[in-house]
Amino acid sequence: MSNLCIIPARGGSKRIPRKNIKPFLGKPLIAYSIKAALGSQLFDEVMVSTDDEEIAGIAKAYGAKVPFPRSAENAGEFATIADVLAEVVHQYERLGKKYDTICCIFATAPLIRIERIVEAYYMMLDNKLDSVCPIVEFSYPILRALEFSEENYLQMIWPEHLRSRSQDMKPTYHDSGSFYWVKTAAMINESTLFCKKGSAIVLNELEVQDIDSETDWKLAEMKYKLLYEVTNA
Numbered sequence: 669m670s671n672l673c674i675i676p677a678r679g680g681s682k683r684i685p686r687k688n689i690k691p692f693l694g695k696p697l698i699a700y701s702i703k704a705a706l707g708s709q710l711f712d713e714v715m716v717s718t719d720d721e722e723i724a725g726i727a728k729a730y731g732a733k734v735p736f737p738r739s740a741e742n743a744g745e746f747a748t749i750a751d752v753l754a755e756v757v758h759q760y761e762r763l764g765k766k767y768d769t770i771c772c773i774f775a776t777a778p779l780i781r782i783e784r785i786v787e788a789y790y791m792m793l794d795n796k797l798d799s800v801c802p803i804v805e806f807s808y809p810i811l812r813a814l815e816f817s818e819e820n821y822l823q824m825i826w827p828e829h830l831r832s833r834s835q836d837m838k839p840t841y842h843d844s845g846s847f848y849w850v851k852t853a854a855m856i857n858e859s860t861l862f863c864k865k866g867s868a869i870v871l872n873e874l875e876v877q878d879i880d881s882e883t884d885w886k887l888a889e890m891k892y893k894l895l896y897e898v899t900n901a
Contacts, residue, residue, distance in 0.1 A: 669793070670712050672760070672767035672852075673705040675732065676752050677775040678743045679720025683880050688718075688775040689726050693889055697879075698723065700778035702730045705771070707782045710789055712767065716775075717756050719743035735763070749848075750859050757852060770850050772861065776879050777846040778892055788849050788869050798854035799866035803841040804876045810840050841868070844876045 677698055681687040689696040698716070705714045716727035717738045724734040736759050742752050753772055760767065771789070773780065784802060792800040811829045814822055824830055829837070848861040855861060874895060877888040 669769065670767045671710050671769045671771065671789075672756075673711040673714040673771045673773060674753055674756050675701050675705065675714070675716045675727070675773050675775050676738075676749060677716050677718045677720070677723050677727070678738065679718065679723055680743065680745065682745075684882070684885065687879065689723055690885075692778050692885075693892060696726050696730070697778060698727060698775040699730045701773045701775050701780060702727065702732045704780045704782050704785060705773055706731050708785045708789075710786065711771070713765075715756070717752055735759075750855065750861060753850075753861075754856060754859070757856065767852055770852055770855060771847060772850070773847040774845060778888060779875050779877060779895060780846050781875065781895075784869065784871065784875070785847060788847070791867065791869060792849050792851075795867065797865055797867050798858075798863035799848065799850040799861055801848045801861065801866070801868050802844040802846055802871045802875075803868045804844050804871045804873060806840050806842060807873065809834050809837040811837055841870070844871050845878060846871075846876065 675698065677688040684690065688698045692700065702714065705711060713733060715733045715735060716724065718724050718734065719738040719740065727734055738752065739755060742755050749772060753770060771785065788800040788802060811826050811832065813825045815825050817823050850861050850863060854863045858864065874891055877884060877891055879885055879888050
């Protein structure tokens with residue numbers, strides 16, 4: 669089984685400029701994803717897909733490979749992750765390299781833990797799955813969600829659950845936004861990382877943090893310190 673790790677890191681982040689390489693507790697953000705990938709010892713190659721020379725240079729300095737640049741077509745904000753991965757797969761095929769599985773690790777996932785990458789990989793193999801991703805439970809039942817009407821009145825999206833007790837409702841989950849494992853053939857055939865024959869591992873909230881604002885950034889640093897007991901000493 670040959671495994672490829674792809675870390676997508678385009679240069680055009682808007683909400684937090686240069687987010688992928690902004691210092692996070694003393695190191696470029698992308699360095700944490702590269703370190704986790706290399707530390708898992710699961711990959712034949714760990715590569716960064718980027719259109720940005722500075723990101724490429726930093727990625728190489730931390731041990732990743734950048735064998736070719738990302739195309740302009742897939743460097744825009746409307747390109748999907750599946751598009752980016754498919755491009756990488758085809759580029760490697762032109763170089764005569766093929767990989768059975770892909771792990772896509774986001775460059776903005778400093779809370780990623782090596783043991784979770786390994787856990788998801790063996791879950792995929794042992795259960796003969798086509799994909800596995802980490803998910804996290806919604807902290808509140810989504811069927812009790814609220815919205816504003818056109819008249820700006822507060823209302824339930826699903827009013828039939830007005831009297832449903834939280835403890836009686838099934839847990840629901842969302843994507844952690846950290847990494848995905850997928851069989852290469854399935855990803856190409858289905859054009860998605862959520863394959864029909866796919867499953868998930870469940871993370872706790874301490875392991876997950878979207879980073880789209882400065883507040884998110886500070887929360888991620890706090891969670892990292894809690895996870896790894898980092899001190900200022």
